[in-house]
Amino acid sequence: MALVVMKFGGSSVGDAERMKRVARRIVDKKREGNQVVVVVSAMGDTTDDLIDLSKQIVDGTPSAREMDMLLTTGEQVSVALLSMAVQSLGEPAISYTGWQAGLHTDSAHSKARIIDMKPERLHKSLAEDKIVIVAGFQGISPEGEITTLGRGGSDTTAVALAAGIGADLCEIYTDVDGVYSTDPRVVKCARKLNEISYDEMLELAHLGAAVLHPRAVEYAKNYNVKLVVRSSFTQNEGTIVKEEAVMEQGIVVRGIAYEKNVARIVISGVPEKPGQLAKVFNALAEAGINVDIIVQSGVHSGSAEFAFTVAMSDLESAMRVISGIQADIGFAEASSEGDLVKVSIVGAGMASNPGVAAAMFDTISKLGVSINMVSTSEIKVSCVIPSEPLADVVRALHTAFGLDTNEQAFVGGPAERR
Amino acid sequence: MALVVMKFGGSSVGDAERMKRVARRIVDKKREGNQVVVVVSAMGDTTDDLIDLSKQIVDGTPSAREMDMLLTTGEQVSVALLSMAVQSLGEPAISYTGWQAGLHTDSAHSKARIIDMKPERLHKSLAEDKIVIVAGFQGISPEGEITTLGRGGSDTTAVALAAGIGADLCEIYTDVDGVYSTDPRVVKCARKLNEISYDEMLELAHLGAAVLHPRAVEYAKNYNVKLVVRSSFTQNEGTIVKEEAVMEQGIVVRGIAYEKNVARIVISGVPEKPGQLAKVFNALAEAGINVDIIVQSGVHSGSAEFAFTVAMSDLESAMRVISGIQADIGFAEASSEGDLVKVSIVGAGMASNPGVAAAMFDTISKLGVSINMVSTSEIKVSCVIPSEPLADVVRALHTAFGLDTNEQAFVGGPAERR
Incomplete structure (x- = not known):
């Protein structure tokens, strides 16, 4: 039995149909004999819609604290709905906000950094055979304020949870089916990589390969969390990101x-x-x-x-x-x-x-x-x-x-x- | 200087314009020399929209716990936006969810009862000269779960906060300008009451006068919280609800x-x-x-x-x-x-x-x-x-x-x- 963290981005849960498909996938993973923790982003355009709403209220820049209060509702809606969707497939599930999941951050609103992860509640729910569904992108500061992690936040949440609960694997589901040797829109014969090292992934992420946020890769490297990047729309094997990635014979450049x-x-x-x-x-x-x-x-x-x-x-x-x-x-x-x-x-x-x-x-x-x-x-x-x-x-x-x-x-x- | 709780329902903050008007009203109250705590409901149709979303995901009845997780986002959006709106008028403000505000309830999801109110955070923010804006309708259970108070919840939140912080007055802003001697749609010459006792209000509330929820009136009676019911759209004096209400000469029936x-x-x-x-x-x-x-x-x-x-x-x-x-x-x-x-x-x-x-x-x-x-x-x-x-x-x-x-x-x- 493996302990797996699965992370789904906003477009993977963009509407009710997609939400149900993700639920099916989560339930399959559990029924293959795994313990499953899920991290999910806000649905589709929710975050943009909330930002628009704030612009109707305020000219100029609203307080970062209140913006965090506003935006974190997007992920809270996602986890509640995804938990319902999983339950309706007959598997016990429970949703948690960032603060409930024990994701402690510093106090830098809109770009907080994770400083501690207290996994007691997650372990308890896993022991009760539940699928645990955690709101990405958010945490709680030492002052009890709701914070957001900034860009790439849900990836970072997933990696931090995986590290905190000692997961065997952290799967990042996205809309591409892995990391490519280069942009497949430019080079038709680009190859999907089976493996890549943290350092290589970090360089590629910094160079604009949008598939994983650099901060999440860094976190994975620091805590040696094995990542898999794969598509939420296909069953294809993804790309494994780990410490030592095997190079094919005669190849020195990964991407x-x-x-x-x-x-x-x-x-x-x-x-x-x-x-x-x-x-x-x-x-x-x-x-x-x-x-x-x-x-x-x-x-x-x-x-x-x-x-x-x-x-x-x-x-x-x-x-x-x-x-x-x-x-x-x-x-x-x-x-x-x-x-x-x-x-x-x-x-x-x-x-x-x-x-x-x-x-x-x-x-x-x-x-x-x-x-x-x-x-x-x-x-x-x-x-x-x-x-x-x-x-x-x-x-x-x-x-x-x-x-x-x-x-x-x-x-x-x-x-x-x- | 008085300490006043102001409660605004969903239609009072139904869109950005109404939200700004409410913010103006709150700021005026503060500038008249009061300390102000605000309780607000979800904007307009938000709650219904969230319920619709859950119906797209689940056939049948979703888990009450997950429903609470979902619906409480509505009030969280309201408090964040209202806080921004107040700030943009130049007054310091801070928004709180139910759990941040110290509203402790039992564990009965979707119909929780308030069991304790820990006002430390609110007092601290008031001492910092801030307008405090609290999400109505929600609290936290002893297990750390997000709960909702059920129907009439935001009224009850307002009264419980008023009792907990020792407010001088709890103003319930609604879309009518007070309690009437009878339904003004039936009797054109119905009179707006200046005062009414808790017991009378309780009877009227139970009899379907929708202006105040019976549970909120009961709470106000138990903790002797002076209520005022008034319109959020006019400056008219409202109806005072208190222990002993003065009867006009020769009148024995209030409504x-x-x-x-x-x-x-x-x-x-x-x-x-x-x-x-x-x-x-x-x-x-x-x-x-x-x-x-x-x-x-x-x-x-x-x-x-x-x-x-x-x-x-x-x-x-x-x-x-x-x-x-x-x-x-x-x-x-x-x-x-x-x-x-x-x-x-x-x-x-x-x-x-x-x-x-x-x-x-x-x-x-x-x-x-x-x-x-x-x-x-x-x-x-x-x-x-x-x-x-x-x-x-x-x-x-x-x-x-x-x-x-x-x-x-x-x-x-x-x-x-x-």
Whole structure:
């Protein structure tokens, strides 16, 4: 008998029919001889509808505490209905809110972090042979306030519960049937991965592969929770995410990710003084601008040049911030370039295989594409390139690193929320 | 500085505009120098919508526990939005669910009773100069389960909070501007009462005057909470409900109530044995049938006759129950009559004014109407009569007991839920 956590996103329970289908699936899992804990998100558009309602009441930004109070009702509705649906199939079930399930968080409303998990109530219900259904995305602060975990919250809830109750497996049901070697909408012969390591998944998640939230992957890695990503609409085997993932013979790159709408800013003629870099990036952080890749080139005749990337949507405000500190820093010039993309290859195997980065550069160059910036980690190489031939580049890399398969890839539907 | 509890029903916060108007009213109350605690119901049709959703999921009756889990989200949405609306008017506010507010109930899901009120959190927020907004209709059981108080729940929440925090006043805002001497839709010159005693209000509430739930009135009486019933749409003074209400000179009857769709059942030729009455009414209670007036007439030659009333909708099943126990009881005959009404006069003054009942019978007889049954208490006389001339009877009684006024009465809108 295994103890399994199953997590279903909002589109999996988007209406009564889907809710009943999920209930059927949960009951099947139980009747296969497992103990089952379910985590579920708000139904379909519920969260957006609640946000709209708040906008009818308040101009501007409502209090984060009251917003959490409002939004957590969405998951509470889901768990109550799903519990009823399971009961009507003849299996005992019980629903819990975040606070009832023992999910303790810090007090940061709308982006709380889980600080403790007290699983007594869940264990008691499991011992009573019940299917336990827990509201995702929410918890309780030390002050007894209802909190939400922010984006990716329900995934994180599932992983935290799995860790807290010592589950054998945490299944994340979504609208794609696993993690792919790259976006199947771009590369038709993308392959579904059977296994992937936490670190690789983390890199891919940070690179915009929306299937799992980075925070949930991090949590799974820290508590060594075995994850499976699979489709709630098919019975296909999903992708297993765990510590050591087996690589196929001769393959060093696990997947290829890309991110659009990247802009590059170059600041040149920066007088060489300690703390210049920190000044620039503190100013950007204060303005709420996320900086991704940062490259500092050599110092020539006492002045430095450095470049970094931001999202296209932040470019204008980033340039304003930089103009504002020109006098203080004393740099000569700041220039920018938009309409770029970042392409990355990810694979734990590359750490022990020199020449992977060179093979990537070579593949890109052969397409006549110039590389504007490069960033590397132990298991990742990212290149910033012009957006134009993106699909060609991804396809060429997919082929070059031996990832092509003949199977027809599953093309994902609308992305799951949270 | 007074400490005031204000309760708003679902139609008072039916949409964003009404919600904002209620917020304005709350803020005004605070700025007049009061400490304010607000109790609010679910918005408009929310509860019905949630019930519909559950019906899409489950055939038959869903678990009461899960139903409570589902329905309490309605009030949680209301308190969050109302708190935002108050905040946007520049006053600090904080919303609480039932469990956060310290409303402890027994474990009877869907009809829980309040067993304790722990007001620490409310006092703390009031001390911080905040307007406190509490979800009506809900509480927490000793097992940590979310419960609902059943019908009239938000009124009861308001009264229990008022008692628990030692409020000076509990204002029940509704869609009529007070308690009337009778239904203003029937009697145009019905008068709005300035004051009414708990006992009188209790009788009227039980007699179908939907403005306040009997349980809330009972609670107010037990804890001596001063109530005011008033309109959320006008600034008119409402009706004060308290222990000793002043009667106007020469008036002994406070109000006239009526109930339609009453049926009478007569069982005759009942052999005189102990426990016969109990058998009949136990059988009816087990079938979930409420019996109202019971009259036993004298015993003639060893056999008794008795009569009682039930709601028209229960008549058929009541007659089935009675047929089922005919052999056991050994009665001769059971007959029934539908299409009756019950008219009642209520007033604390009648206890010390003999002849009030006689005056009532006299007024009814003069209209040529026969009286089928009579039931009396210290402060009430009820007559069961044929439904036909009901409006005439109510009007005649209203005039006979000196209740007519020249003012145009306010005619109520759609009834508030809960």
